[in-house]
Amino acid sequence: MILCATESVDGTRAVAAAVAGLVAEGDLLVLVGDLGAGKTAFTQGFARALGVDEPVTSPTFTLANRYRGSMTVNHLDAYRVEALAEAEDLAIPELLEDGVTLVEWGDNILPALPAAHLEVRITLGEGDDDRMLELNPAGSSWQARSRSLAESLDEWIVR
Amino acid sequence: MSADRILGIETSCDETAAAVVSRGTDVMSSVVSSQIELHARYGGVVPEVASRAHVELLMPVVAQAVVEAGVEDREIEAVAATYGPGLVGALLVGVSAAKAMSMVWDVPFVAVNHLEAHLYASFLEEPDLEMPLVILLVSGGHTSLIVMEDHLRYRVLGSTVDDAAGEAFDKVARHLGLGYPGGPVIDALSVDGDPNAIHFPRAMAKDGWDFSFSGVKTSVVNHVRKNPDTAIPDLAASFQEAVVDVLIDKARRAAREVGAKGLCLGGGVAANSRLREKLLDVCVEDGFRAFLPSRAMCTDNAAMVAAAAWWRLEADGPSPLNIGADPSLRLPVH
Structure with a gap:
């Protein structure tokens, strides 16, 4: 587990950009956190780092947005998905074939997601803009990148 | 054809x-x-x-x-x-x-x-609407400020960069345990609340044409976390006021800038009574024609x-x- 602390939305975006530097086609990131934690902000920083220049907006309404950058970024939202059977409509295995996929409120549908993923758990800190980001690599491919992740995130890591 | x-x-x-x-x-x-x-x-x-x-x-x-x-x-x-x-x-x-x-x-x-x-919903109730027209389209999935110059000819001035206005209403309502859909619930509760009780941020109010409603949502969450005893009607009214203020400010500026003949609402959030009231006020002050479609058409x-x-x-x-x-x-x- 890697624990990072940020003090602003831009800080959260910067952490996301650092993580984006280590992703490969087919990767899945599961974003977990309460309302207003910064899941969309994380995705914004992540997509920007991959060369997406259009605005990354909340996918709550459309459930899935797709952006073209140096790599395709799929941005999903399971906020409104409450039964696992409904998660099938998100067509996650198909999306994973092209680019990198981020799922907001991913904990809602965890059993429907591939076991190999990077969990990013965002919690509110002391001050209004303070956030803690807990990164949990799951599966061999992410675990193999743990060390590189920690090096890239050095500036924000809480020891 | x-x-x-x-x-x-x-x-x-x-x-x-x-x-x-x-x-x-x-x-x-x-x-x-x-x-x-x-x-x-x-x-x-x-x-x-x-x-x-x-x-x-x-x-x-x-x-x-x-x-x-x-x-x-x-x-x-x-x-x-x-x-x-x-x-x-x-x-x-x-x-x-x-x-x-x-x-x-x-x-x-x-x-x-x-x-x-x-x-086109507006033209169903008012076929003779004069253009250019500034249309504020606000719903659960969309928030856009559009200039309609002629039929099928329009420009999107700005849109939300994160959450749609209606989405913010829904998420705040759900966070406060008020049920779905959030818009009508918050609208109704606000009648008994003080819109100035809490000052929530008006994001990007003065710069550009784009909207951002993610920050006000987070501010409500933070406020409730620190002040769990805040009266719900005050919270609802203050949140609604922050959202409506930004929508109205930008729509008004857009109407002035393009020399619009009228200002028009569309989308589900157009049914919000505070938004309708304030839009009418600015149209009277600035001399634009206001068009507020019926709820069925919004x-x-x-x-x-x-x-x-x-x-x-x-x-x-x-x-x-x-x-x-x-x-x-x-x-x-x-």
């Missing part, structure tokens, strides 16, 4: 709707089978529920629209359906049905952009789809039958 009577179908999100509209202005029937009760249990729109319910409801709703219009099937001269933006599964139900009907009846099929349909309906289809068919002819649902469709830029 022109068609007198157009059957419109709308299934982009919550509502299964069908309508028959003559010449883009005369609403012969408009049937909306709201799925709100089905969704209330889930605190939002659940895609599987939405798609399945559309399949079950669409044909009865279409049959009722045709009967209420007092026409026979063979008197329908074109069939139109919303093909985006929206939930992909839900859109496909309407698009597939409309294509099938157009083939069986041997009439043109017209694929309609849901956002363009919202722009929210998703199929009459607006048939109306937009009439203009599109005239300008572009029928849509190809190989056109599919496009969940992230945008307004065409001119």
Whole structure:
């Protein structure tokens, strides 16, 4: 587990950009956190780092947005998905074939997601803009990148 | 190409709707089978529920629209359906049905952009609206400020960079345990609250045309975390005021800048009573004509789809039958 602390939305975006530097086609990131934690902000920083220049907006309404950058970024939202059977409509295995996929409120549908993923758990800190980001690599491919992740995130890591 | 009577179908999100509209202005029937009760249990729109319910409801709703219009099937001269933006599964139900009907009846099929349909909702109630017109389109999925220069000619000045205004209402309401849909609940509670009790941020109010509603949502969460005893009506009214202020400020600035003849609301959030009240106030002060569509025309309906289809068919002819649902469709830029 890697624990990072940020003090602003831009800080959260910067952490996301650092993580984006280590992703490969087919990767899945599961974003977990309460309302207003910064899941969309994380995705914004992540997509920007991959060369997406259009605005990354909340996918709550459309459930899935797709952006073209140096790599395709799929941005999903399971906020409104409450039964696992409904998660099938998100067509996650198909999306994973092209680019990198981020799922907001991913904990809602965890059993429907591939076991190999990077969990990013965002919690509110002391001050209004303070956030803690807990990164949990799951599966061999992410675990193999743990060390590189920690090096890239050095500036924000809480020891 | 022109068609007198157009059957419109709308299934982009919550509502299964069908309508028959003559010449883009005369609403012969408009049937909306709201799925709100089905969704209330889930605190939002659940895609599987939405798609399945559309399949079950669409044909009865279409049959009722045709009967209420007092026409026979063979008197329908074109069939139109919303093909985006929206939930992909839900859109496909309407698009597939409309294509099938157009083939069986041997009439043109017209694929309609849901956002363009919202722009035409106003013209159904007020066919003589003078342009240029500034339209503030606000719903659960969209927040856009649009200048309509002429029929089918418009510019999108700005849109939300994160959450839609209606989405912020829904999420705040759910966070406060107030139920779904959040807009009407917060509107109703605000009547008894003080809009100045808490000052929530007005994000990007002064710069540019884009909107941001993620920050105000987070501020509400933070405020409740620190002040769990805040009266809910004060919280609701203060949150609503922050959202409405930004919407009105930008719409007013846009109307001044483009020399608009009028200012118009569209989308589900246009039913919000505080937004309507403040829009009227600024129009009186600045001398723009205000147009506030009825609640039935603000929210998703199929009459607006048939109306937009009439203009599109005239300008572009029928849509190809190989056109599919496009969940992230945008307004065409001119």
